[in-house]
Every structure is written in structure tokens, then in C-alpha cells.
Amino acid sequence: MTDTIATDGPRxxxxxxxxxxxxxxxxxxxxxxxxxxxxxxxILWEIASQLGWxxxxxxxGPSMIIQSMQLNSSSLWSNTIVxxxxxxxxxxxxxxxxxxxxxxxxxxxxxxTIIYPGVVFLQTxxxxxxxxxxxxxxxxxxxxxxxxxxxxxxxxxxxxxxxGFEGVDVNLLELMHSVSANGWQKFRMIYLPSSxxxxxxxxxxxxxxxxxxxxxxxxxxxxxxxxxxxLMANSRIDTAxxxxxxxxxxxxxxLFYFGVRLLGRLMVGTRANTRLARESG
Numbered sequence: 001m002t003d004t005i006a007t008d009g010p011r012x013x014x015x016x017x018x019x020x021x022x023x024x025x026x027x028x029x030x031x032x033x034x035x036x037x038x039x040x041x042x043i044l045w046e047i048a049s050q051l052g053w054x055x056x057x058x059x060x061g062p063s064m065i066i067q068s069m070q071l072n073s074s075s076l077w078s079n080t081i082v083x084x085x086x087x088x089x090x091x092x093x094x095x096x097x098x099x100x101x102x103x104x105x106x107x108x109x110x111x112x113t114i115i116y117p118g119v120v121f122l123q124t125x126x127x128x129x130x131x132x133x134x135x136x137x138x139x140x141x142x143x144x145x146x147x148x149x150x151x152x153x154x155x156x157x158x159x160x161x162x163x164g165f166e167g168v169d170v171n172l173l174e175l176m177h178s179v180s181a182n183g184w185q186k187f188r189m190i191y192l193p194s195s196x197x198x199x200x201x202x203x204x205x206x207x208x209x210x211x212x213x214x215x216x217x218x219x220x221x222x223x224x225x226x227x228x229x230x231l232m233a234n235s236r237i238d239t240a241x242x243x244x245x246x247x248x249x250x251x252x253x254x255l256f257y258f259g260v261r262l263l264g265r266l267m268v269g270t271r272a273n274t275r276l277a278r279e280s281g
Contacts, residue, residue: 046061060243079229083215087211090150090213091256094150095153102158127148135220140221144220149213156209157206161198167195168191169190200264200268207256
């Protein structure tokens with residue numbers, strides 16, 4: 001019996017390692033068509049620009065955009081810091097407000113009746129239409145942009161958190177009730193862990209929208225930031241600098257998005273591993 005287990009151990013490990021390598025190769029081959037497509041697209045784009053098929057002030061080639069990024073690196077990096085700060089602060093404030101409002105909506109029917117329609121109404125109003133009001137209330141600068149960013153990423157966090165709370169397994173709640181668990185214990189041990197996938201799904205959407213909110217705010221009224229740099233470059237008809245700023249916006253947006261996604265996978269995975277360890281123990 002012991003010899004069988006000892007023999008099966010390395011064999012199982014070998015099978016797992018082989019399957020892992022096979023899965024990695026499959027992922028690489030799956031992404032290869034996309035790499036080839038976009039690589040060919042960039043090459044054709046550069047050829048069209050070099051041969052003059054498209055005017056540079058309309059659509060500059062990748063080499064011109066890279067050159068503009070090098071020439072304007074100082075302003076791009078300084079404005080990136082400003083925009084990133086607005087995104088992070090607005091995202092944190094909006095996410096916290098969304099989570100707290102979700103708690104109130106879930107635990108209190110009167111609050112649900114009062115708050116939910118107002119939140120839905122704010123979500124249906126275009127944020128560009130609200131931006132001038134934020135400028136009047138908070139003035140030109142980072143405060144109004146942070147407020148717009150917080151508002152635009154509040155709704156997905158709120159909705160997903162409520163959905164997560166409402167989807168908790170009833171059997172787990174009955175088990176907690178049988179051991180006389182109080183409300184805080186149910187929240188800490190059942191509601192919050194079970195809702196983490198939905199909460200982080202809302203945070204991912206909220207982060208992507210936070211980038212949009214920050215840029216929209218900078219278009220309306222700002223003294224710095226990548227959105228402000230796009231407006232200034234557009235006034236000079238410097239299309240290459242506009243594209244360079246867009247590249248930086250996309251870069252920080254993807255960095256923040258995948259950062260939130262990685263954090264969610266780590267936390268959800270840690271919870272799942274802890275649960276499996278308890279069940280096996």
C-alpha cells in the first residue's frame with residue numbers, strides 16, 4: 001500500500017507538470033493569431049505613413065508616435081503622474097462609497113427604496129453633462145476631476161456587491177444561525193467571502209470606468225494631466241503627440257485594471273484554498 005502511494009506520487013506530479021506545460025503551450029498558440037494580426041496591422045500602418053498614403057497630421061505612423069513620445073517624455077510622464085493620482089483617488093473613494101451604499105441597500109429595505117432609484121438616475125445621466133456642474137461646485141482642478149471619477153465608478157461596485165450579497169448560499173446562513181452567530185459574524189464569515197468574486201468583478205469595471213472619468217474631467221476643466229495634454233496638442237494640430245498621450249493613458253489604464261484583477265484572483269484564490277484546507281482537515 002505504501003509502495004503504491006510512493007510510486008503514484010512522482011507519477012501524479014509528472015502528469016500535472018505535463019498538463020501544465022501543455023496548457024501553457026495552448027495559451028501561447030491561442031494568442032499567436034492576435035499577435036500576428038496586430039503586428040501586420042502596425043507594419044501596414046507604418047508603410048502607409050512612410051509612402052504618404054495617409055497624411056501625417058491625420059494619422060501619424062507608429063515611428064512618428066514613438067518619436068513624439070521621446071520628444072515629449074518629460075511632459076508625458078509628469079502629466080501621467082497627475083492623471084494616475086486622480087484615477088486612484090477617485091477609484092478608491094467611488095469604490096468605498098459603492099460598497100457602503102450596497103451595505104445600506106442590502107440590510108435596510110427603506111434605504112433600498114430611497115437610495116437605489118437615485119443611484120440609477122445618476123447612472124443614466126451622461127457624466128459629460130454633469131462635469132460643468134462639478135466645475136462650479138468644486139472649481140477647476142483635481143478636486144472636480146476626482147469627484148467625476150468617483151461618481152462614474154460607484155455604480156458597478158454597488159450593483160455587483162448587492163448581487164454578491166443576495167447570492168449567498170442559504171444553507172450556509174442556516175448553519176450560522178444554528179450556532180447562534182451574530183450579524184457581524186455572518187457578514188465576516190459568509191457574506192463577504194462569498195461575495196468576493198462579484199465585488200472584484202465590479203471593481204474591475206469600476207477601474208476601467210475610472211480612467212474614462214478622469215480623462216473626461218480633464219477635458220472639461222484641468223490645468224494638468226494627459227487629457228489636458230491631448231487638448232493642448234490638438235490645438236496645435238500635433239496628432240503624433242495626441243496619439244502619444246493616448247498610449248500613456250492606455251498603459252496606465254491596463255496597469256491599474258490588471259492590478260485590480262490580480263488582487264482579486266489572489267484574494268479569491270486564498271479564500272478558496274483556505275476553505276479547501278478546512279474541509280480536508
